[in-house]
Amino acid sequence: MFHLSKRLLHGTPRVFNVPRTKPSALRTTWKVASRSVLAAVVGAGAYVSYKLYEEVHPAEQQKQLPAFENGMKKKTLVILGSGWGLIPLLKNLDTTQYNVVIVLPRNYFLFTPLLPSCPTGTVELRLIIEPVRAITRKRKGEVLYLEAEATDIDPVNRKITLKQLTTVHSGHLGKDLSSLRLTLLEDIITHLEYDYLVVGVGAMPLTFGIPGVAEHLTFLKEVSDSIQIRRRLMDVIEAANILPRDDPERKRLLNIVICGGGPTGVEVAGELQDYIDQDLKLWMPEVAEELHITLVEAMPHVLLTFNEKLVEYTQQVFQDTNINLVTNTMITKVTDTRVTAHHKADGTEDEIPYGMLIWATGNAIRPVVKGLIAKIEQQKNARRGLLVNEHLLVDGTDNIFALGDCTFTKYAPTAQVAFQQGQFLAKHLERLHAADELHYRLLREPENKERISRKLARVQKLMAPFEYNHQGALAYIGLERAVADLVWGDWSNVLTGGPLTFLFWRSAYIYMCLLVKNQLLVCLDWAKVSMFGRDISKE
Ligand code: FAD
Ligand code: NAD
Numbered sequence: 187m188f189h190l191s192k193r194l195l196h197g198t199p200r201v202f203n204v205p206r207t208k209p210s211a212l213r214t215t216w217k218v219a220s221r222s223v224l225a226a227v228v229g230a231g232a233y234v235s236y237k238l239y240e241e242v243h244p245a246e247q248q249k250q251l252p253a254f255e256n257g258m259k260k261k262t263l264v265i266l267g268s269g270w271g272l273i274p275l276l277k278n279l280d281t282t283q284y285n286v287v288i289v290l291p292r293n294y295f296l297f298t299p300l301l302p303s304c305p306t307g308t309v310e311l312r313l314i315i316e317p318v319r320a321i322t323r324k325r326k327g328e329v330l331y332l333e334a335e336a337t338d339i340d341p342v343n344r345k346i347t348l349k350q351l352t353t354v355h356s357g358h359l360g361k362d363l364s365s366l367r368l369t370l371l372e373d374i375i376t377h378l379e380y381d382y383l384v385v386g387v388g389a390m391p392l393t394f395g396i397p398g399v400a401e402h403l404t405f406l407k408e409v410s411d412s413i414q415i416r417r418r419l420m421d422v423i424e425a426a427n428i429l430p431r432d433d434p435e436r437k438r439l440l441n442i443v444i445c446g447g448g449p450t451g452v453e454v455a456g457e458l459q460d461y462i463d464q465d466l467k468l469w470m471p472e473v474a475e476e477l478h479i480t481l482v483e484a485m486p487h488v489l490l491t492f493n494e495k496l497v498e499y500t501q502q503v504f505q506d507t508n509i510n511l512v513t514n515t516m517i518t519k520v521t522d523t524r525v526t527a528h529h530k531a532d533g534t535e536d537e538i539p540y541g542m543l544i545w546a547t548g549n550a551i552r553p554v555v556k557g558l559i560a561k562i563e564q565q566k567n568a569r570r571g572l573l574v575n576e577h578l579l580v581d582g583t584d585n586i587f588a589l590g591d592c593t594f595t596k597y598a599p600t601a602q603v604a605f606q607q608g609q610f611l612a613k614h615l616e617r618l619h620a621a622d623e624l625h626y627r628l629l630r631e632p633e634n635k636e637r638i639s640r641k642l643a644r645v646q647k648l649m650a651p652f653e654y655n656h657q658g659a660l661a662y663i664g665l666e667r668a669v670a671d672l673v674w675g676d677w678s679n680v681l682t683g684g685p686l687t688f689l690f691w692r693s694a695y696i697y698m699c700l701l702v703k704n705q706l707l708v709c710l711d712w713a714k715v716s717m718f719g720r721d722i723s724k725e
Contacts (some may be wrong), residue, residue, distance in 0.1 A: 237702040244323040250285045250330065258626045260285050261381035262367065263615065264346065266336045266554075268295050268318045271386040271590035271604035271611075273700065278612035282327035283619040287378065291335040291351055292409075293318050298601060299695050300708070301406060302453040302662070305415035306461035307720040313707050315409065316700045332375060336387070339558045341583050345379050382585050382618070384611065385558070385572065389549035389591040389599065398520030403445075403543040406454055415544060419458075420724040422541035423466070427473050439541035440477045443525055445517045447483030448490065449661045450546035452500060455481050456664025459507045463665075465720045480510040480538060482517055482527060489669070491598060492659060496669040499683040503663050549599055555592045570594040576651030578611055587611055597654050610652045620645045660691050 253259050263284035265272055273295050276288070297314040304311045322329035338347035369377035391407055393399040404418060405411045422439045429436035442458060444451045458479055466474035481488070481504070487497050488511065504511050512527065519526035524537045551559075551571060558572065559565040564582030565573055571594035573581045578593075580586040589611060590604035597603040624642040628635060658672035658680075668691035669683040682690075692712065699705045 234702060234706075241320065241701055241703060247323070247328045248282050248326060250328050254623075256623075256626070256630075258623060261619075261622065262287065262379065263382045263384070264289060264378060264380035265384045265386065266290065266346070267386035267388060267590075267592075268292075269386055269388045269590060269604065270298070270601040271608040272384065273321060274605050274608035275384065275386075275589075275612045275615075276321050276325065276329065276608075278609055279325075280327070280616055280619075281325040281329050283616060284327075284382070286325075286327065286329045287332060287380075288318065288322065288329060289332045289334050289336055289346070289348060289378065290318070291333065293331065293333055295321070295700065296409060297695075297699060297704075298407075299698070301412060302450065302457050304412040305406075305419060305454075306457050306465075307416075308457060308460070308715055309708055309711050311409060311412055313704050313711060316704060320701060332378070334375065336554050337557075339383065339385070339554065339561075339586070341558065341561055341586060343379075344381070344383075344585065345377050346383070347377055348375055350374050380585075382587070382615065385555065385580070385586060385588040385592055386590050386604070386608070387552050387554060387592050389571070390552050391545060392548045392550040393545065394547070396518060396520060398522075399545060402520050402522050403545045405545050406450055415454075415542070416725070418542045420722075423470065423473055423477070424724070426476075426541070427470065431472070431476075434539075436476070438523060438539035440473065441538070441540050442477070442479045442542045442544070443517075443538055443540040444479065444481045444544045444546060445525070446546035446548065447481055447485070447488030447511070447513070448546060448548060449659075451481055451483070451544070452488055453662045454544055454546065455479050455504070455509050456507075456662050459509050459664045460666075461720060463507065465722055468719065469722050478508070478510060480512060480540075482512045482515050482525075482538075484514070484516040484530070486514050488513070489661065492661070492669060493671050493681050495681050496671060496683055500661075500663045500669055503665055503667055507665050509664070549591055552592065558586075568594060571599075577614055577649065578607060578652055587614075597656075600659075602657065603654060606654055607652060614649060617645055617649050621649075660687075660694060662688070662691055 251260055261284050263286045265275070265286065265288045268276075268288060268290050272288070276286075279286070294315045294317050297316065300309050300314045303309040304314065318331060322331055332348065332350075334348040334350045336346050337349045340346070367379035369375070391405040404414045406415065419442075422442075426436045426439040429439075444455050462474050462477050462479075466477065487494075487501065489497050489500055492500075501511060514530045516528045516530065517525045518528045518535075520543065524539050525543065526535055527538055528535050549570075555572060558580075559568045562580070562582035565580070567573070571592055572588040574588050574593050574595065575581060578587045578589050580588050589607035591599040595603075621642060624638050624645065628638050628642070631638065656673050658670060660668060660670045662668045663683075666688050667684055668688040670680070670687045670690060672680040672682070674680075696705050696708060699708060
């Protein structure tokens with residue numbers, strides 16, 4: 187005992203003199219690799235935590251003011267819409283340079299690429315909605331949001347007419363809107379004046395005025411459409427289930443017709459077929475066996491803007507999954523139970539009974555845009571959207587810009603185009619502000635005329651035209667497969683389709699979600715569906 191404590195006090199005597207062995211190269215590599223992985227995991231965790239914290243802790247904002255410190259009037263920039271074009275505009279614009287007011291009928295941004303995944307419950311609808319205030323509240327300068335629909339634009343008097351959709355006014359408008367030139371009528375804002383206006387109201391579903399379309403079918407453009415498709419799907423399944431197998435009404439109910447083989451029609455067909463094969467088959471095998479999807483396309487093939495190899499692959503996947511593809515056929519009439527299909531090849535017509543009809547035939551101009559077109563002489567040839575110049579300025583105006591699906595340009599109406607236009611316009615508006623400020627100084631400081639004019643010339647030179655950088659197109663086609671037509675610069679074009687492309691499709695869209703919170707939750711939804719399947723109950 188005494189000996190032991192003495193040893194402890196004076197340290198353990200050396201007993202053996204063992205030479206230290208050198209760790210093997212493999213062990214060293216393993217150590218370095220595991221430490222690097224650990225560091226990466228900790229780093230990524232810290233980054234995600236920081237981003238999540240930042241998302242829910244917006245900083246103080248600079249309030250809106252009638253004028254800048256130098257006395258120059260602060261211009262009112264009114265933005266109509268909060269879609270794919272206007273979100274990047276809001277994110278990139280220095281909002282202290284303008285009194286920014288955003289007007290839109292819904293207070294969120296809708297992440298459309300995942301909308302086809304919502305009716306079947308592959309992704310929860312709430313997760314593809316991102317509150318507009320999650321962006322506006324984080325800008326340096328205050329951005330006012332008015333929940334209203336713009337019903338008219340008066341380009342001469344620089345004024346828009348608004349229709350407020352809410353009916354719950356209690357006597358006061360809670361906000362200090364004194365910096366803005368608003369017309370109030372019993373607390374309802376009716377008119378709003380602007381110095382600059384950006385129109386990004388998107389498009390509405392195209393129906394070609396086909397009889398019966400508006401009354402009997404469902405589109406897939408808005409949140410409400412997804413809810414309606416879900417409800418109708420569950421209704422037809424349950425209604426058919428109680429009918430005998432040979433009842434023609436059961437056959438009708440269990441036919442889902444999708445009109446339009448563009449990316450929307452193809453993606454929703456793929457998602458619905460997945461639902462039938464992966465979920466309904468487990469719980470209602472007889473119904474699942476009889477539930478059919480018919481996709482009707484007016485042209486000889488689907489996905490007109492995709493490469494033909496990808497089109498062939500898509501059509502093959504449709505054949506494998508029993509999606510009934512009817513091409514070269516136009517739907518010309520719609521009743522509550524049947525569509526009339528005109529086969530272009532032989533000019534014949536037949537009737538297809540349906541239980542649910544989804545209409546995805548492209549974009550039409552919104553009434554507010556139509557109204558603006560009618561007021562501007564230079565827009566008289568605009569048939570499919572506002573005509574804009576290379577700086578996205580609406581032809582025939584000097585202070586209205588437009589972007590995205592409400593314009594007609596040489597580019598396809600996609601989120602990708604609208605997004606890049608929004609980024610461009612943010613920079614352009616900042617340069618316009620710089621130019622406005624220099625013009626103001628030119629009047630106030632005649633002694634510095636030469637210096638200011640040189641600066642002005644430099645700013646004007648920076649106002650380059652919009653250039654679109656096409657990165658390709660992606661679409662989900664069902665059976666956990668996607669197609670991708672990818673472009674890298676001018677020199678490379680990659681065509682790919684299959685399960686790996688599906689993973690790429692998922693990663694690409696996760697990356698594009700605006701909020702980290704939604705990125706995490708959408709991934710969790712996908713994991714949940716692969717483990718427990720989708721829900722088959724009615725909400
Ligand atoms: P939108 O995003 O439609 O936004 C319009 C905004 O204007 C909305 O906020 C709306 O509330 C508001 N608004 C409407 N009327 C008024 C009014 N009167 N006053 C004020 N505000 C108004 N493109 C891709 O590139 N990749 C995809 O994967 C893809 N998937 C899609 C899937 C579906 C189901 C759909 C329908 C479209 C998809 N698109 C995709 C196309 C893409 O969504 C559009 O090109 C894009 O949304 C256009 O952006 P935008 O800003 O012009 O209009
Ligand atoms: P679309 O214009 O791309 O396709 C509509 C299709 O409907 C066309 O192929 C047309 O021939 C067909 N059609 C029209 N009338 C018909 C009729 N009466 N009967 C049968 N077929 C008819 O429309 P969309 O799919 O709604 O897409 C709109 C825009 O959104 C497009 O620019 C598209 O590129 C974009 N979008 C992209 C993606 C993606 O990239 N994954 C997904 C959805 C939408």
